[in-house]
Amino acid sequence: MQSAAPLVKMSGVEKNFGAARALTGVDFEVNRGSCVGLVGHNGAGKSTLMNVLSGVILPDEGEVQIGGVLLDNGYDPAGAARHGVRSVFQELSLCPNLTVAENLRISHPSIKGIGWRKAARKVILDELDRIFPGHGISPDTEVSSLSIARRQMVEIARAFSSVTSKIELVILDEPTSSLDQNSAAQLVDFVRQFVGKGGSVILISHLLGEILDASDKIVVMRDGRSVAVDEARNFNRARLVRDMGDVLAENSEFGARSGAKREGPPVVTGPAEDEHQLVLYPGEIVGFAGLSGHGQTEMLVRIFEAAQGARGPIVATDRAAFVAGDRQTDGIFPLWSITQNIFVSSLERLKKGLSFDFERAEREAQDWQSRLSVRTADMGNNILSLSGGNQQKALFARALGSDAGIVLMDDPMRGVDVGTKQEVYEILAEEAANGRALIWYTTETDELKHCDRVYVFREGKIVAELSGDALNEANILGASFEKEDA
Amino acid sequence: MTWVSQLVQKPWVWAWFGAVSMWVIITGVSGFGAGGQVMSAAASFGTFFVIVAIGQMFVITLGPGNVDLSIPACMTLSATLAMKFMNGDPGLLVPGFLISLGVGLAIGTTNFLLILFLRIPPIIATLSASFLYQSTAIWSNRGLRVKPPEVLGDFAVAKVAGVPILTLVVLVVTVGMAFLLHRTRFGLSVLAVGQNEKAAKLAGIRVERVRFLTYLMCAVFASVCGFFLAGFSGGAALNMGEQYLLMSIAVVVIGGTSVAGGYANLTGLWGASLFMFLLVSMLNTLGLSAGYRLIVTGAIIVAVIVVSGRKLAR
Amino acid sequence: MARFLTPKALRTLLPALSLAALLAAIFYLQPRTMSYFGLNLLLNLAVPIALATIAQMFILCVNDLDLSLGAFVSLTACITATWLNDTPLLGVLALAACVVAYGALGALIHLRNLPSIVVTLGMSFVWTGIAVLILPTPGGSAPEWIRTLMTLKPSLVPFPIIASVVIALVVHIGLMRSAAGTVLRGVGGNPKSVERAGWSLLRVKVTMFSLAGLFGVFSGMALVGLTTSADANIALRYTLLSIAGGILGGGEFVGGRVSPVGAVIGAITLALAGSFLSFLRLNPDWQIGAQGAILILVLALRLLVSSRERRI
């Protein structure tokens, strides 16, 4: 450690988004030359805290100091950069229409003048070589034509590259979510090197192993506050899980659901020439697993289109409903009320004469409100007045309230709190028992415990079908990564 | 008090506010009698704006990039073919009207197919196709002006108690369209697609079918407008639709429909139609020259967007 | 694999290929065009269109659309043929004010988050109104130096070709190759990311709209140089020509994907499409329709290369 004073000192930080209390008085410190791991359940406030630190949002209360300097109202991303703070945001933030080298220029204003391209190419290539040896990325490729994993590498390399500006702290918000194991390990190694040379890193991840390997200190957040701060060596998996709260409070195990009764013909049949043919029977919950971005969502969409009558290799014999995970772009109708958002998929069913039956929709909406405990005073309120998790419940209600026999779920639990998750798990089991067929794509391996069978995806293809005893975490991970480093 | 503040929240208020202001100015300059007469004229001519604007409104509600630029050509072609076929014979009124409808259906379908299969942005697809429609109109009658059957002409200008009958008919149609937009599966689907096309698709709405019906409807309204306008003004002319291109867009937008899609209302269409007619009349009454009239018109359109845009910004 | 056949390469090549095909067809129909004199006549009116298309391209690049460009070019043409000719100082000031007004429009659109389509629709009335006030009847005359410039007869290569190449290269270097241009384009691709990197979106919008205004002014000046005098409605069709040219040249309505070289080629292609039709000597009834048909045809060509990405 170079100096005793912490590099970053945040105290009493509060942030409210309307009624949602994202941060409720958080104290947070980062020392020079150390890596802080930040963990917590979805919606705990991790990203919000980092957005405050990097100047993207202003806190309602509390203060932020970097290098002993108090940052006042004029603080913004440019100000953060001046203090040597760099961020890799949770959502990718490269410009897809620019090349890799050009994207470096966006975040490094000092690269300019004649010959800037050559300089930018060299800087980003050197950095990529340093962090991810053997990455195979050309600096002149347009970002839109890179795979998600490579985009993530570019973004990480961009954050660590330095031209003239100083670099003190790099914030990595779930940097490994779409990296393969090999690259993730390269990153952890690099973080250790970087820290060893006196830099600082904040690492956010849901992969606890990574956190334990890379961090010097770990901060656990829950419901907008920091609940545990300690040296990394004092933590192990069990303690992390306990401190994060009721995340693992569920006691179900793999194999809890026995995929028994297959009655009647399948409602979805995939192309027969596939090595592992996709089939779905009524009453089943089938999981889609694998690393994110490996074709699971595309498959769900194709099944959905097949159910709408599109011709293709996939055959679906019943109507389908879709629960979007990416609420903002795939789910919400922002000008409408909660009720209208729920019944947009039931326009035909709720017809009285020629007109849509608004009274009946309202009555049914009341039922859904109590069944899913949607927290709002009035289902006639605008959908955006709901917190993210409650918006997600409305999307569940939309699918389950329709008369579709097939329910397709695209990582639907993003932003749903733990209590509700347990309730939703039960409702899903109920729906399956009532003869609905469900497909559930999830990035959380634990959730696959609620499935009868699981298809693992890699590079757009089903590479494994797991059920019964074979359905366990090791097999899922194994199938996801196989041959991945080729 | 609260109802006032609630009222100014409604995007369509501004159009009506504008219309009333224009009327007050005209009445102030020319007296009360003139005010009544100009209102009756505004109802007559505003009706034609409303007919095309209803279709355009549904199209614009589908979201950014959706706008039908083939309305003028559609009006011309429909009127030309129908008038030529009827050739003034009242007995052929019904088949003549069916021809006009057929033109609308054909043009709507063509527009949609160009957008769907050739993936040309709607704004350019409808513009390019409109040249073809216009050529067809020229080819079919070389611009000869055929008189409409007398009954059609009489119907188009008839009034009861100073109110044009056509206006009453279109008022009823407007109410029907409001029902269609706000209460039926089709209307709600249009609003959903306009808010978030991807989400609409995933919510099970047949987006392309909705788009097809919308462009079809727009063309049919344009062709019907052409039919009655030819009756009203004594025959079809090759340039009869020219004014209706910008007018249909302006009426929709000033009427409070969101160009970002997903929000529409029909009340504003009437306010905006009356407003656009009264604005020109007011400028004529004040005797402003053409240059100033254009500047004032443009400035008012921008001002309305700036004022009503504030509430839509989220 | 055949790298040169990737969709992206095709997208870049397509404008050039369709231009080449069109030129070949014209040369075949009318061999006289294949001369210095012929090319000059065939292409000189494409120069102002190319400039207007570049202007529209700047707007497209930040995900906006300008429906007032034609009216604006008409206005600048009127100013060029009157004030710039009679009282050069006033003319320069007026043209500068036009550029500033465009920049201000960009600021208004950004700050109030307004739909550019409607704002520019309204502004088209304003521009035409001012043009009618400046030049109530057609007339005025081109300043001598502009006239001289636009009728240059350099040896070997006709002036319109040189001008097009220069325009394309200058904008290409400025927007596609320079460091500053990278930031401007980045805003079209991911405004949030550019803003987080510390750039002001407002400044980018204002810059892009001002550049559009500047090229609109150039377009009006070039046009007057060719026509020798102006008219309040002289360039109204440039609005749609410039949009179509920008799209044809590989630009897209959203996402900041533009190509100055493609835009210039697209503008020339559209200008030549009209010539091609007149060389075909169609029946007058169908001459108007044929222009629509060729527009549809040329734009539909994009379909051949558009990677059939599924839109969900």
Next chain:
Amino acid sequence: DTSDKKIALSNNYAGNSWRQAMLTSWEKNASAAVADGTVAAADAFTTAENQVTEQAAQIQNLILQGYDAIVINAASPEALNGAVKEACDAGVVVVSFDGIVTEPCAYRIAVDFHNMGKVQVEYLASRLADGGDLLEIRGLAGVFVDDEISGGIHEGVAENAQFKIQGSVHGDWAQDVSQRAVAGILPSLPEIKGVVTQGGDGYGAAQAFKAAGRPTPIIVMGNRHDELTWWKEQKDANGYETMSVSIAPGVSTLAFWVAQQVLDGATVPQDLSVPFLTISQDTLEENLANTQVGGVANVEYSLEDSLAVISDN
């Protein structure tokens, strides 16, 4: 001998009945001339949009196609001069008519639009000794013809102080636009004695007066069939009297023959003027009978007529 010469018509607008009649006259006349070997070709070209830039490009293309003469109805009197100059420099004969061009090297067959406006007021002066209030219907703002006619009207009013123009609207030379504009301004006007127009707007104005329940003033008519028919009906019903001024679309045939004569080596003055077409109360029936239903009153020129016009000038 012009049997190997090619003549082209460059037309900027085809979107109204006048232009269609103009094209029809050209076609009829030109195809006869081609058939009897007077000229080798006489093709018509129309631009899609009524735009100077498009027509300039069209003229340049016609030069490239090797036409020996180009007959122009121009979108703008000034803004095509660049292209016209190119044509003259390439040795092409340029004849403009109706919408004429000011480039000195071109021939002009001009209608005295200014006078066309002025005679309307003079006619009204002869009818209305006490004068009175007038309504003016103008054409398309920013177009030269509109300005010329309006200028003539205002000059006429200045010379006849008993008249006052109470209102002025732009009807864009379109029936429905005029009707709408007149209906909008009428309520705020005092009693109107006369309506001065630019041709083509008379019927719409009459409809607007009828709809407003106003007495029908003296409306100066244009040459469209519906205007003449309405006039005839009124004349038969109540002895309504007015006049009609217009320019005959058949002037395109005069332009054709002028071009042919120039190619033939004849000396033709650079500026020709043709009378506008006047229809009076007495010649109404005759003209109406010669007008195609739905078309416009027309006068076409044969070679002899054209030679007469040339020698008159």
